[in-house]
Amino acid sequence: MGQQPITFLRQVMALCTYPNLLDSPSFPEDAKKRARRILQACGGNSLGSYSASQGVNCIREDVAAYITRRDGGVPADPDNIYLTTGASDGISTILKILVSGGGKSRTGVLIPIPQYPLYSAVISELGAVQVNYYLDEENCWALDVNELRRAVREAKGHCDPKVLCIINPGNPTGQVQSRKCIEDVIHFAWEEKLFLLADEVYQDNVYSPDCSFHSFKKVLYEMGPEYSSNVELASFHSTSKGYMGECGYRGGYMEVINLHPEIKGQLVKLLSVRLCPPVSGQAAMDIVVNPPVPGEESFEQFSREKEFVLGNLAKKAKLTEDLFNQVPGIHCNPLQGAMYAFPRIFIPTKAVEAAQAHKMAPDMFYCMKLLEETGICVVPGSGFGQREGTYHFRMTILPPVDKLKTVLQKVKDFHMKFLEKHA
Amino acid sequence: MGQQPITFLRQVMALCTYPNLLDSPSFPEDAKKRARRILQACGGNSLGSYSASQGVNCIREDVAAYITRRDGGVPADPDNIYLTTGASDGISTILKILVSGGGKSRTGVLIPIPQYPLYSAVISELGAVQVNYYLDEENCWALDVNELRRAVREAKGHCDPKVLCIINPGNPTGQVQSRKCIEDVIHFAWEEKLFLLADEVYQDNVYSPDCSFHSFKKVLYEMGPEYSSNVELASFHSTSKGYMGECGYRGGYMEVINLHPEIKGQLVKLLSVRLCPPVSGQAAMDIVVNPPVPGEESFEQFSREKEFVLGNLAKKAKLTEDLFNQVPGIHCNPLQGAMYAFPRIFIPTKAVEAAQAHKMAPDMFYCMKLLEETGICVVPGSGFGQREGTYHFRMTILPPVDKLKTVLQKVKDFHMKFLEKHA
Structure with a gap:
């Protein structure tokens, strides 16, 4: 589509790929500094080594620092960050963990309609029940909690609704949720004990001057401890969207809050089967969350x-x-x-x-x-x-x-x- | 572990990552030629674009050419090649497709004991039945078809054995299967209508002067059309082993033979949910299958x-x-x-x-x-x-x-x- 890669990101990636370039005068010092830091955190100082299944430590720390900045100081714990093979991988993995409970009735997963088809595909793969809630086209594709309530009520007859997926900003619908709406959704999830799955991969893509991106994590914390220590939330980001558009690297992360320690153990086990996300994608994610700052050359x-x-x-x-x-x-x-x-x-x-x-x-x-x-x-x-x-x-x-x-x-x-x- | 990356591979990867380097005199011409070819086949000439879910076309062609050379002229069709996120991803994907039949009894998957734990983990994730066959430690961990026969016979009481996994060269056991043994296994798979899953990621790692690597694909074709047009086979390779050891890039491929067209359709659908394997890993795979040849600078x-x-x-x-x-x-x-x-x-x-x-x-x-x-x-x-x-x-x-x-x-x-x- 003609969009050019961000030079700094590619410079750091090239330096990480072929460290001989660290001696080259044609790369800026801040790019070299980033590359050295990433390489020092990699096994054998190489992008070619496996990383821990959860991702390279220092990159998870950078992600946590980014979230804390983004959310105006609401703390993020690197231990809750999991690097992923694009956001799709994170979303399917979390859904797999949540659906595999094996209770009496099948797990219901609430998804918006219109939705991004990853959701319906994974739900069907896992044998879960897709529970539709409709976005309000007449109202700029807003999410109405009454519609969520209707969907849960009707679903309860034939499944056990446990997960609520939200895409904000919306794909394919392009709406940006208001802070009020997010509060309502969080309150509803708290009431109904739903696991919130916030697909926030378009968080850098907000155009309307009347809208701002509010992360579910931030709103959750600002609603007070009753919510922030009880509502389970996974949120997702990726290198594929925003201003970077680096889809091919399959970089991404998820932050998971209030996950039951036993489920967390299962999650780590499940992730370890696939060894690790691509380390090049992890490095790309690092540059997205840790870009040049004022005063730096680039x-x-x-x-x-x-x-x-x-x-x-x-x-x-x-x-x-x-x-x-x-x-x-x-x-x-x-x-x-x-x-x-x-x-x-x-x-x-x-x-x-x-x-x-x-x-x-x-x-x-x-x-x-x-x-x-x-x-x-x-x-x-x-x-x-x-x-x-x-x-x-x-x-x-x-x-x-x-x-x-x-x-x-x-x-x-x-x-x-x-x-x-x-x- | 101190093993250094192969310079040529990293040079091509750096050139693909940051194409400005194509003008640099410090990179050899053959590396630039490879990088240009890979980039031309990528969307927007960039590693940052999504590829087709099956992988970049020209890389699949290079893989097919590699297999054909490796197997002394036995043809390989690029259409049967799927690029993957390391071999683990390919193995889990194929198992998922094969297990999801939904017949009356559960699908049995035969695996060697000792095995690489990916197999037991995926089988358990999928709710399939793990059917053990024991390698013969007294006989240098050889695979004995009588033991396969015993395992299938006993399994038939409680599941439907449909898949036979082989790891050659063996992990963790390090044996290299003889040609005769591979023929016996293929004949057995033909008799029992088993889908063969040949994990051949250590194909470049053969040390004993008395052993050679024989691919299942080659032996299958040399056994004649009765076998080569009937026995279903998936074989796997990766950038993580061999002499390159580029695990972090999560590059890999699988070649799938005689897959039923309907199942193939399902496979492509399943792969498309995750969009594509990391394009940087695909590029690394290309260099593994298309290394410098005599007469080239590198x-x-x-x-x-x-x-x-x-x-x-x-x-x-x-x-x-x-x-x-x-x-x-x-x-x-x-x-x-x-x-x-x-x-x-x-x-x-x-x-x-x-x-x-x-x-x-x-x-x-x-x-x-x-x-x-x-x-x-x-x-x-x-x-x-x-x-x-x-x-x-x-x-x-x-x-x-x-x-x-x-x-x-x-x-x-x-x-x-x-x-x-x-x-």
């Missing part, structure tokens, strides 16, 4: 590159919302965060019938036609889940501004023709 | 480094066997391959009683005493499985020759004192 370039990526994403979020909302039959909520638009599309009855004739979901039919006629690939809403009778697609806003404008114009033209054809 | 240094590591391992294998066999009460089979000694140790009755008093397995008691008295950490045989009443430990032969000599001398002294103390 600070200015780093800040410029970071602001360029995030500034452009904010522009593209606005542009996408505005352009979609000019098209009759498309409605797009504000893209407050993350990296996607998830517009609602009107599909005429004749097109729904044509889709049925092809044994396709109507939005799949729409997306296939879009692909065939324009070469643009978007993902139908039915892949994420949506209210019966509504149709959507997910489109990333990552392409460069000019390209994105062209894409949006093409989608608009296609949509108008599609409406006309199936009128 | 060939000489690469060959020297490779021979140094493998030559030393061969020396250390012989040294370890010889020294252990000089100790009364220790018997060690020849270390034909892999990286471990798995000597049998005599534990006197009084020590067995002392262990029972501490609620410890006798070999665990022995290993704890060794650790406390010498600082040397070895793994008790009970962690791998062993015939009732026999005791072993696993020790790696990776330390440098001088250090290894000291270690072996210390183990010897400890053992003599241990016998004396519990006489």
